[in-house]
Amino acid sequence: MTTPTSSTVLVPRIRGALAHSDRIVLPQSVLEQLLSEAGRESLPSPLTFRVFNPATNAYTHCGVREFSAPESTVLISPQIASTLGVSEKQLQASSTQDGSTPPVLLVSKCDLPKGTFVSLCPLDTNYLTMDDNWKALLESALQASYTTLTEGQTFSIVNPATREAITLLVNNLQPEKAVCIVETDLTVDITAMSEDHAWKSVAHRDAKRKVESGKVATISQDAPVRGTFSDLSQVFLFDLKSWDRSRPVIVELEVLDAGDSSERDIDGRAADVFVSIDEHPSKDYFLWSTQTDEKNVISIAPSNSFLATAEKITLAVRSCVVPLSFSLMVSQEEGIVEQKSAPAPQSESRQCPNCKQLFPPRTFQLHTAFCERNNLLCPHLGCGRIFRRQDGIPASHWHCDLDSFSCDSVSTKEKHILAHHTLATCVCGESFPSQQHLAHHRATICPQKLHICRFCHLRLPQESRDSQSDLLAGYTGHEFRCGTRTTDCPRCNRIVKLRDLDSHMQLHELQRVSAPLPRICANALCVRVIDDDPAAANSNSLGLCSSCFGPLYSPMHDPTGARLKGRIERRYFIQLTTGCKRSYCTNPACVTGRTNSNLPKLAPAEVAAMVKELTEGGKLEFCVDDGMTRRRRLVNWIGDDNEFARPWICRAVGEVRVGGEDDDPTSSEAKARSWLVENGVRITEVR
Template identity: 25%
Template sequence: MDFELRVAREKLEREQRERRERAKAKAERERKAKAEAARRREAVEAAQQARRIEAENARLMEEQQMEEALVIGNGIVFSQVLEAIKCNGYGDKIKLPPSCFTELSDKGALDKGPMYFRLSRIDQAASVKSDFSMEQEFGMTHSGVLEFTSREGFVELPPHVWNNLFSHDVVDVPLIEVRYVSIPKGTYAKLKPEGIGFSDIPNHKAVLETALRKHATLSQGEVILVSHGELGYKLRVLELKPASSVSVLETDIEVDIEVSDSVLDDNQNQHVLMPLVFGKVESGRVGEGNFNFYKFTIDENMSEEVAAGCMKIEVKIEADTSNGDADIYVSRHPLVFPTQHRHEWSSHEMGSKTLILRPKDRVAGIYSVGVYGYKGQARYHISVSLKEYSNQGVCENAGTSSQVDDDSVDCQNCKHRISTRTILLHEAYCVRHNVICQYDGCGVVLRKEEAGNHVHCRRCGKAFQNGEMEKHVKIFHEPTACTCGVILEREEMSQGLVGFPDPIARIHKALVDVRHQSTSCPLRLIACRFCGDMVPAGNAAPDARDRLRGFSEHESICGSRTAPCDSCGRAVMLKEMDIHVIAVHQKS
C-alpha cells in the first residue's frame, strides 16, 4: 500500500514538475518572441529612418550639385559620358557629336560666348574637385570645342588633351565625362620647360604666344607642346591666376618662364646651344649622324671692326681623325640650329678646319655653330676668335714682286716669273722635282711624289687630296630628296654639269644646292615677321601686293590679323601697320 502511494506521489510530482517546466519554457519563448518582435520592429524603424535620411541627403546632394553645376556652367547644366578617341590636330579643342550641339543650343549656351568643357576620366568623375592636387590625381583637364562632327557617343580628342587625360595609361574603353563649365579669363601663368633648349629660341615668348593661339584653356599641371620649326618643347603649367583653370581667348596674360632643371645628356642628340667664349677652347665629342650646337655673340663694337675690314671672325675646330671626323656648319639667328641643308657657312675638310666668316650685310647678332659627326666618334676642340687681317705681308710681297718683274722670265716648267740670273738653275731643279697639274684651269705646281695624291672631281672640277674625294662626292654630289619632292644635289647648277656624258640627262637632272632650301623650297622654315615663329614659308603669296613686298604665303595670311594702332586705336592689319602709320600719322 505504501509502495503504491509513493509511486503515485512521485508520478504526481513529476507531472507537476514537467508542467511547471513547460509553462516556464513557454513563458521564456513568449518573452523571446516579444523581444525579437520588438528588435525587428526597431530594426525596421531604423532602416526606414536611414532610408529617409539617405533620401534626404541624396536630395540635398542633388540640389547642391545642381546649384554647383549652375554656378560652374553659368546657369547651364550639361554633362555627358562619351567614349574618347584620338584625332589629329593641335591645341585643346575637341570634337563633339551633333546631339551635344542641339542640347547646348536649346539651353542657350551659344549665347554666352566661347564654350568650355571640363573633361574627367569616368572612373574618377564622382570624386572630381576643383583643387589643383585633385586635378592631378584624378586626371582632369579643360578644353574648348572645335566642331560638332564626331560620331554619336564619341568625343574626339587632339593629342594634347589625350596625353593630359590618360598620360601613358593603357585604357580598354576610355570613357570621360564632358561637362560644360564657365571659367575666367587668365591674367597670369607660370610655365617651366621639361627639357632644355627652349630659352635658346629667339623671341621665345612670341613663339609661345603663337602656340597658345591654338588653345582655348590652360589648366594647372598640364603639359603644353610648343613647336618651333621641326622641334617641339614641352612646358608644364605651374601656376595660373585667377583660378586653376583659365581661358586664354581674347585676353592678355602675363607669362613667367622658369629655368629648366634638366641637364644635357651626352648620349642624346639634343638641340641645345652651348655658349662659346671668344678665345676660349671648348672640347667635345660627337657621334656619327649627330650634332653638337654652340653659340656666340658679336656685339656692336666687334661688328664695326669686322665691317671695316680690320678684324675677321674665325671659327676653328681641331679634330682627332683617328676614330672619326666632324664637319662644321654656321648660321645666324633666327636660324638657330644649322644643318647640312640649311646654313650660311660650312667646312668639310678632313681633320682640323678653320672657317672665316664674312657676313655680307649685318654683322652684329647671335651666331650658331653646328658640329656634325660625319663618321665614327669624333673628338674635337672648338674655338671662336677675332683676328686682325695681316695686310703688311701682302704689301711687302707686292713690293718684292715689282722688283723681280723688272728683270725676270717665265720658267718653262712651272710658268712662274724667275730672275734671269737664276733661271737656268731654277729650271733644272724644277724639271727634276716639280710637275704641273694638267687639269684644265688648275695649273698648280706639285712635287712629283705628291702628284699622285692630287685629284680633281669629275663633276665640279675642284681639287682635293685623294683621301678626301669620297667625302666630297658624298656630301656635294649624292642626290638628296627634299621634303618638297625635288631631287637635290648640293653643288651649283653650272658646276654640277661638269662630267655628265649625256647632255639630255644634264638638262633634266635637278641640281640644286643648299640655296633651294633657303630661298625657293615651299617647305623651308622661315621666321615670320608677324608671329615670330618658325613656320613653313609655303608658295608665293596669293596677293600681288604681298608678293611685291616680299611676303611668303604664311606671312601674307598671318599678317592679315588685326591689331589696334598705338596712336589712334583703330584696328589695322599687321602687314598694313607701317603704311597706316606713315599715311595717317605722318611717321617714318
Template identity: 30%
Template sequence: MSFTYARTLVSGSVISDLEGDKLILPPFVLEELLRTASQSIPGDFSDAQLPYPITFQITNPKTRLVTHGGVLEFNAKDEKAYLPKWMHDSLSLTNGSEVTIRLKELPKGTWARFRPMNADYKEIPDYRAAFEGYLRSHYTTLTAGEILTIKQADSSYQFLVESLKPSNAVRIVDTDLELEIEPLDAGHNAFKAFKGDTENDIQVEKIVNGKVSKNTYAYWNVLGIEKLHGLNIELRILSGDADLIVSIVRNPTVDAHLWSNFETATKKNIFIPATNSEYATSNELAIGVHGFSDEPTSYELEITSSDQPSKSNDSEIAIINDVNENSPGYAKCDNCGSWIPERTITLHSNFCLRNNIKCNLCGKVMLKGEEQKHWHCTYCNKVGDYLEKEKHIFIFHTSRQCSCGFEVESLPGLAQHKRTTCPEKLITCRFCYNLVKQGSPSTNQHDLLEGLTAHESYCGGRTTTCVKCHQPVVLKNIATHNMMHEIEKQNRKLPPLCRNKNCVRIAADNVLKLCAICFGPFWSPTADPEKKMLYTRVARKYHSQLTTGCGQSWCKNLHCATGNSSPQDPTTAALSLTPLLKQLQLSTTAFMYLCVDEQTTKKRTLANILYKGEDGGGFEGEYADEFCVYALEVENGDLSAARKWLIDNAPKVKWVP
C-alpha cells in the same frame, strides 16, 4: 545663359593632333543643346541661340577631378568624347572611362600668371606674342593648376597656370588678358651654364686656338664688331682638316649657314663686306669649325676688321710676275710662262723643260711627277690636288635631300635652300611674332610682292582696329592704311585764324578777316565803300587801348596800356597807331592787336607755349599756329594732350634742325 545641360559620355582614344583645350563631341550633343535651349520657344529648335563661345566643365566622375574646355567639332562618328592628351592625363582618364561634360558659362579672363616648368622657355624670342598667338588659335578657357603647352615651330614649352582673375576658371575669347610670367631663376642659371659649355667668345683682332674631332663642331661667338667695317675670318689648319662656316644665328652647320669655306687648304678665308645686308642688320655672328679629317684637327682662328679681303701667297706671286710682263730685258718662258731676264732665258728654259711640266687644260706648271696628283673636276671648273677630289665631290657634287623633300647637288646649295625658300625655315612672323615655319610660297600675288611667307599671308589676313580711325583693318594692310593717315595728316588744312593776334577763334567772312566777336565793335550797316568809317573806328579802338587801356587784369595785349602797363599820351598814341593802320590798309594778312576776354587770353597763352615748344615736347615753329590753337580746342585746354594731338594729326611746318 538661361539653361543647363549635362551629359555623361565615354572617353575615346587620344588623338595626337588634338591641341589646346577643345573637344570633339558626337553630333547628338549639339542637338540636345539646341533642344534644351529652345524649350521655352515654340517651333523648330534650330532657331535656339547657344552661348558664345560654348564652354564646358569636364569631370571624371570617379576621381572628381575637374577642368574646363571648349569644343572643336560635333562630328565624332561614335558616341564618344575625344579629349586632348593633357586633359586626358589631368583627369586620370583611360580609354573607355566615363567623362561628364556640363555646359558652364565662364567669366572673361582679365589676368593670368604662368610659371615655366623648365628654363627652356627663355628660348622663345617673344613669349608674350607666343602666348597670344597660341592661346588665340587653340584655347577657349584656362583653368588654374593645369599645365599649358605652348608650341613654337618644332619645340614645346610647358607652363603651369598658377593664378587667374577674376576666377580660377576663365574664358579667353574676345578679351584682353594681361600676362605675367613667374621667373625661374635656378633654371635660368642652369640654362646659361649649358650654353656656355658649347660656345666660346672671340674678340675681333684676336687669335684663338682650338681642336675639333671629326663630324663635330667648335663654335665661336664674335664680340666687338664694328659694323662700319667688314670682317676677314681666317682659319689656319695646324694638323688635320676642318671646314669654316659662318652665320648670323648660333650653332651653324655644314647644311645650314650663310658663308662657308670647304677647301682643302692650310688657310681658309671668309671675307664679309660691311655692305652685306645680313651682316649689317644682325646682332650676332657665329663661327663654326667643323672637323672633317679622321684625326682631331688643331687650328688657329683669327678675325680682323677690314674693308678688303686678305690675299693668299699665290695671288701675291701672281702680282709680282705681272709686273715683269712685257718689260724691256725680259722674255717669256715657253714652258712655264714666266717672264725671265733675257740674259738667263736659255738656262732657265733648259732647266724648266727638264724639271717642270705644264697642264694643257689649266696651264698650271708643276714638277714632273706631280701631274699624277693634278686633278680637274668633271662637273665644274675646280682644279687641285687629287687628294682634294673625294672631299670636293662629297661637298659639292653629292645629291642631298632637305627634310621638306627638296633635292640639291651640294651642301652650300642645301644651306642656301634652308635659309631662303625651304617651307620648314623658321621665321618670326611679323604679325603674330611667333617663331613658326614659313611654309610654301604664298599664292597671293600681292603678298608675294610684299615678301610675305605663306604663314604670314594667312596670319596677316586677320583684322585689327585702327587706333586712329577705329575702323577694322587687315593686319598686312596696316602699313598702307597708316600711310593713308599720314597723307591725310600732311594734307590737313584748317580755316584761317582770326586776324587778331590775341584771339584763337576762326576768322569770319568780313572785310577785316576777324572772327565775329572781334569784328562786332567795327561793324556798321552804313554804306562805306571806301572803308573810311571802318578804319576810323579801328583807329579810335587802337587810340583808346594805347592811352587808357581795357582795364582788364588778365590783359596781355602789348598794344594796350593795361597789358603793357605803359599808358601813352594822345599824341604819342596817334603816332603809334599810324603804322598799324597803314599795315591794315596795305595787307589783308597783317595782324591786328585787339583786347580779348579772359578765357581767350588763357587759350592764346597756351597756344603760344605749344608753338614755341616751351612745353618741352618740340621746338618753335614745328607746327603752324593754327594747329596749336585747334589742338587746344580739341583737347579742352590740356597742354600735354594737345601736344599728342599735334604729333598724331598735324603736319609739320619744319623738321628738327
C-alpha cells in the same frame, strides 16, 4: 553648373594639327542642342566643356575646334586621351570594325572663369635648349592651341627650332582649379618639380654655358681673333655689330696648322666660316660660307639686299679635324677686292715642260734638268700642283669629278662631298641636291625658318606665303595671317588691320604735310584760328574771329562799309582815351596798355592821328581778354624756335585748350608742342 550634351562617345585619335591641343571636334547635334538651350541669348565665347571618363574617374576640360564629327562621336587629341586614361589599345578598338567596345566618355558644357595665374613645371630639361624667348613661344602655343587649363594636367608644346616636344605640368591655377585662358592676362610662373630636378636643370644650363665655343664674342674690324678646336662639335661664334654700310665686308679665315699636312690630315680648307644675319649660322643654315671659295675669303657687297636691314652679322667657325688652330679677320676695303695677278712674263722667258713655270734663258737648262729629275706635276688638267718625284702624288691629293674642287686631305674631301654632292632634306619636307642649297633655303624662304613677327613679336616659323602680294609687301606667311587682326588707329580711331596700319599711317602723314596753312584772326593781339570758327569764317570782310568782330557787328545794311569804318574808329578812340582797364593789357593802341608798358600818354591831337593811321593802315589792334593774352604769349614763345609757322602754332594752342587761369605754362607748352609734332607742318616741309 554643367549641362550634359553628349554621353556615348567613340574616341578616334586625332593627329596632325590637333596633336598638341585641348580642342575637340563634336557632332553637329551638340551645337543644335546648345543653340536650343540658349534660346534668344547668344552662346558664350569661347565654349568650354568638361570631359569625364567613368572607367578611370579621370576628367579634364577643353575647348571646341568645330562641330563636324559623326554622330555620337567626339574626336580628341592624344594629349586628352592620355589625361583621361584612354589606352592605345582602346583607341585602336574605337577606329576598327572588329566588334570591340569603344571607350565611353561624358562630355558636358562647363562655364569656366578667366585665368589670372598659372604655375607650370617642366617635366624634362628640353625647355633649356630653347632660346631666351621661350616664354613668348609658350604664349604663342597657348594662344594657338589651348582654350582651358586644369590643375594637374600635362600638356606639350613644340620647339620649332629642334622639333622637340616640351611637356609641362600645371601645378597651380587661380582663381579656380580649372580656368579659361582665352582673352585674359595670364601671369605664368615656371617652377622646378623638386629640388633635385632644379639642380639638374641648373647643371644642364651651366654645362651648356661652359662650352667655350658656345659663347658669342664680339669681333672688330681689322682685329684678327684666334681659336683652337679640341672637339669636332665645337663652334666659335662672333658678332660684328657695326660696319660701314657703304663698303664691302671682307671675311678672311686662315688655318694655322695647314703646314703640318704632311703628317696630319689637314690642309688650308680644314675649317670653314659660315655667315648669317639673324641667327647663329651652322652647316645647314647660312647665307655665305667659305665652302665654295678656294682662298677661304668671303666678300659681301654693300648692295646685298640681306644687309639692308641687318642689325649685326654673325659668324660661325667650324672644323672637320681636331686639334686645329685658326685666325679670323673681318675688314672693309674701299672697293671691290682685287685679286693679285701674276707678274707679266718677260719676252725671253721659257716655260718648263715639266712644272709649266716660266724661267729666264740663263737658268732654263739648269732648272729643266733639276725639275725632270726631282719634281712631278699633277696630271689633272688645270691643277698645277707639284710634288716630289720620289714621294709621288699622295693619296690624299684629290680632284672632284663633279666640279673643279681639289684638296690635300681626306677630311676636306669628305667635307666637300657632304656639303656639295649629298642629297639633303629640310624639316619642311623639301629635298635639295646639296647641303649648300639646303642651307640657303633654310636661311631665306623655308616655311620653318624662325623669325620675330612684327605684329605679335613672337619668335615663330615664318610659314609659306599664299600669294605674290605677300612678297611685294615684305610680309612672311605668318605675318600676313597674323596681320589680319585689327587695332584702333591712334589718329582717327578707325578699326584697321595690323598689316594695313603702316600704309594707313602714311596716309595720315601725307594728309598732314599737304594740309593748307590755317587762317588766324586779323587782330594782331588775337591768335584764334578762323577755320575753326564757322560763325566767323565768312561773316565779315575784316578777317576777324567772332569774338573780335562781335563789338563791331551791326544788323544795318552797309553796302559801302562806311558805317563799319566808323565803328572801328569809335572803338580805337575809346581804347586810346578811356582804355580797357585790364591790368594785363599791353596793347600799344590802348591807353591802359600804354600805361602798363610805360609808353608816353598821347595828346588829343596825337590820339586823332593814331586813330586815322590805324584805320587807314588796315592793321587791327583790339584789346583781348586774359586767356587770349596767355595764349599769345605761348604762341610767341614756341615761335622763337622757328620750326613751325605761326598759324600752325596758333592752331596747336587752340586745340589743346590753353588759356585757362589754372593752366600750368610748362604743361601747356608740352601739350602744344606734342600736337604740333603730330599734326603740324614744319617750315622745312612746306613745298
